Amino acid sequence: MSPRLPRRIASIGLIIVTLSCVAAGAELDDVQRRGELVWAADQEGGGPHVFPDPADPRRISGFEVELTELIAGELGVKGRFLQGQWDRLPLLLGQSADCVINGIELTPERRRDYSCSRPYFGYALQLLGRRGAAPASFAELADPGPSGPWRVGVLTGSAAEMEMRARSVRGEVQVEVIGYDGTLDSLEQLQSGVLDAAVMDDCIFAFYADRYAKLRAVDRPFAGGFYTVLTSKATPGLAAAIDAALGTLITDGRLKALYDRWDLAGRQQMLILRDAAEVPPASQRTLVELIRQTLPLLLSSAGMTIVLACASFPIAIAIGLAVAIGRLHGPVWLAPFLTGYVEVLRGTPLMLQLYAIFFLLPKVGLVLPALLAAILGLALNYSAYESEIYRAGLKAVPLGQFEAALSLGLSKWQALRHVLVPQAVRIVMPPVTSDFIALFKDTSVCSAITVIELTKRYSVLALSTGRIVELAVVTALLYLCMSWPLALVSRWFEARLERPAGTTP
Amino acid sequence: MIQVESLTKHRSGVPVLDAVSMAGEEGGVTALVGPSGSGKSTLLRCLNGLDCFEAGAVSIAGHRLAPGSNPGGVLEALRRDVGMVFQQFNLFPHLSVLDNVTLAPRTVLKTPAAEARSRAVDLLDRVGLKSFAAARPATLSGGQQQRVAIARALAMQPRVMLFDEPTSALDPKMTAEVLDVIVDLAKAGQTMVVVTHDHGFAKRAATWVVELAAGKVARQGTAAEML
Structure with missing residues (x-):
């Protein structure tokens, strides 16, 4: 028997024990007693959500930073930021984070596994390309590009990745989907010619468009959905309080004002949120x-x-x-x-x-x-x-x-x-x-x-x-x-x- | 065959060899004797360029070494004709006994494998170790290892063989079996230079004896005169 084997078995056991502790989270009264709401996000995800403040990179900026301050204020506490890797943020719930607020798309799977708040933002998925280069339209993706399948960059674990993979599996698009850990990685790779296209939430490209002068939006957005605040299913009180806080922010106009300040079309967002459809939870597979x-x-x-x-x-x-x-x-x-x-x-x-x-x-x-x-x-x-x-x-x-x-x-x-x-x-x-x-x-x-x-x-x-x-x-x-x-x-x-x-x- | 002229070498400012001159004739056996630290081994290592010297010259088997470091080509050509046997045997532990003997003919002389092998078996037979051809050096006794080392050097058919205290690391019984091989070589007319403490052996095999003391030639003469 390899001398490494027992150690490996031990570490698997440790993972299982750690994961089974996920259920123990901080309920609303714990949060209020502590006086702070710990929220997890990834600065590498970038703007306009959460990103280092250009004037002082030790501080973070973004519309979700201000949104969290408003929610925490409604709960009578302060917000405390916790850095995590974007596609693994939900794993922090119940361990070190009370909630995740970072452009998390509302999906059936997330509804099944976590407690999802009412939507707070409507996003749309945008195809991006280089100026003067193919593809010139979304429809062009239906056939392979000049040198095989189109190489399309996405943020790993994002709705953009799931959407493009699903369309690729259904044969609607001839693409090779390439996942990156940071949003800006795919913009960089697209600009330097490694990728043929990228797909991301339209608000992200709008925020960075000036920095990537060679890039352009291809066609109108082709899909969309909502951002939600994730909490652990073990903390229903906290989930309800966050839901209520969001409701207050929507009705008293503070959310619209926040979006207007960030140039995120506050009026339009309020209309989208008013009609937000309920997403059913996914079924559990055997x-x-x-x-x-x-x-x-x-x-x-x-x-x-x-x-x-x-x-x-x-x-x-x-x-x-x-x-x-x-x-x-x-x-x-x-x-x-x-x-x-x-x-x-x-x-x-x-x-x-x-x-x-x-x-x-x-x-x-x-x-x-x-x-x-x-x-x-x-x-x-x-x-x-x-x-x-x-x-x-x-x-x-x-x-x-x-x-x-x-x-x-x-x-x-x-x-x-x-x-x-x-x-x-x-x-x-x-x-x-x-x-x-x-x-x-x-x-x-x-x-x-x-x-x-x-x-x-x-x-x-x-x-x-x-x-x-x-x-x-x-x-x-x-x-x-x-x-x-x-x-x-x-x-x-x-x-x-x-x-x-x-x-x- | 061997001509050493005013060889001088210092180590950290101290003279190790001080204007040493000596000669060795073809087919002769020269014994280098003297107390420890007298410079015998250094002189021997200068003869095949393992050590370099500051002044003087060495001529051996038709090759000539100048003071300072000599070009690789000169050294390689010289060493093809001048074999060396070390006090600590220095057999290659990762190779079998047979491969130890065939390595140099195959890589340096490009002898075909079959020919190198059959010559190596003959040489191992000559030193009484034919049955150990496939063994690893580590499984052999010291005396056996030294006899393999002699066979390995002979495989290059050297014109001169150098021995650096070949029996100092051996007990008396093993010493005898190695000396017998060397004496046989001497009888067969192999030109040799042997650094030794063993006056009995020198008397038995040497045609010329050079005694060094403190880096200088103290005396030299025939074995009968010297010992």
């Missing part, structure tokens, strides 16, 4: 149905995890070994550059390197597909660690080995290739193996640049279906199915290297 529907997606994402790890690690090892040899045995002038390479890649976060490859290279005209960018990023980052391991391994081979090889007439490079490196590889096998397992897990960072691997797929599915615990178990089992054989393979490899190479009887 476990078998759930697994039948999600397993193919989880399996294909597990495949992506394997592809990322298995494609990037050999490259990391090759670069790492070359760097280590260059530092120890290369020309004197080369060593400082290689040291710099290692320190920069080791000293900066992998996430930042992925961002640089994916978002900055297109600005200088080098557009890499997300998968290639992810493999390159992982390979470069890990090459720094591998080079340090191999450097230690090469130094651990006794000097006498090098001298013996040289005195047989081998050149320095022949001595390295036939004598030093093979021995160093054997010495560093255990740390390299554990690095491979670390890389295997680090692949989840690639979701930041739209590559959907297993962890990201789990997160998306868990939130959209509300079946957090069941899917966590399925996902954990998939990870085990992958890492166990990997551990066996690496142990077999280690054992094979223990024997003398190329032995001839």
Whole structure:
């Protein structure tokens, strides 16, 4: 049994225990006794909802910041902001947040899993494109673009993503939907030509339109819905109080005034909210149905995890070994550059390197597909660690080995290739193996640049279906199915290297 | 065959070799003797360029080493003709005994695998270790390892063999089995330079003895004169 297995089982247990505590939330009287309403939102989601104040980035600004102050005021408390990642905000309910107010669209699934307030804003989904480039209309998406399906960017977990995926599944549009963690990411990628189009709430594009002069709205909005305040189902008193507060704000005109101040067409919003339709909650699927529907997606994402790890690690090892040899045995002038390479890649976060490859290279005209960018990023980052391991391994081979090889007439490079490196590889096998397992897990960072691997797929599915615990178990089992054989393979490899190479009887 | 002229080398300002001159003739066995720290091993390592020197010159097996660091090509060509056996054997632990012996002929001389293998088996037979061809060096005794090291150096058919205290790490029984191999080589006319503390061996095998003291040649002469 792998020594990691018990730890892995323990961490699955911890997740389940944590998730089952979600039910315990702060009720209205707790909130009032505490004197503050903790509301969760993501500043990365951007304007006009919640974003860092340009005049003082330590403060947050946005129409939802002011809305929350009004709601909290009605409850007789103050609002306290809690930063979270947008697609995971609902998970904070009942743990550290009392409510989520951040452009959360009212959907049947959310009505089933959480307590949703009456609508406070009507949004419309807008297709965006580059000026002078296809698509020129929404109808054009019905057929593939000049180079295959249209590449359309969306905010992960948003109504825009669900709408486009649903239309794609129904065959109404020929698109590849690419999910980003931040709203502005898809605008950036659209402007630099990586995407053909983007879909988002119209108010967001209206807010940022000046910054993206090359971009334009394509056609009129094609779908829409409402924003709602989420609370835990365990706090009905708080939900009722927020509903009542919103009702007061609508009738006494303060909500209209707020929207007018933010240039969000207050009068029109009030008309939309007056006619807000009730959304029925979604039905609960059976476990078998759930697994039948999600397993193919989880399996294909597990495949992506394997592809990322298995494609990037050999490259990391090759670069790492070359760097280590260059530092120890290369020309004197080369060593400082290689040291710099290692320190920069080791000293900066992998996430930042992925961002640089994916978002900055297109600005200088080098557009890499997300998968290639992810493999390159992982390979470069890990090459720094591998080079340090191999450097230690090469130094651990006794000097006498090098001298013996040289005195047989081998050149320095022949001595390295036939004598030093093979021995160093054997010495560093255990740390390299554990690095491979670390890389295997680090692949989840690639979701930041739209590559959907297993962890990201789990997160998306868990939130959209509300079946957090069941899917966590399925996902954990998939990870085990992958890492166990990997551990066996690496142990077999280690054992094979223990024997003398190329032995001839 | 071997000509050393006024070889001088310092280590942290202290002379290790001080204007050492000596010669060794073809087919002869030169023994380098003297107390520890007298410079015998350093002199030996200068003969195949593992150590460099500041002044003087070395001519060996038709190659010439100049003061300072010599180009890789010069060193590689010299070492093809000058084999070396170390005190600590330095066998390659990741290779089998046979592969230890065939590595250099195959990579340096580009000898075909089958030919290198059959020559290696002959050499292992000559040092009495034919049956250990597939074994790993770590499973052999010290004396056996040193005999493999000798076979490994002989595989390059060197014109000169250098031995750096080849039996110092061995107990008396293993010493005897290694010395027997070296004496056999001497009888077969192999030119050799041997750093040794063992005067009995020097008397038995050496044609010329050079005694070093504090980096200088104290005396030199035939084994009969010196010992």
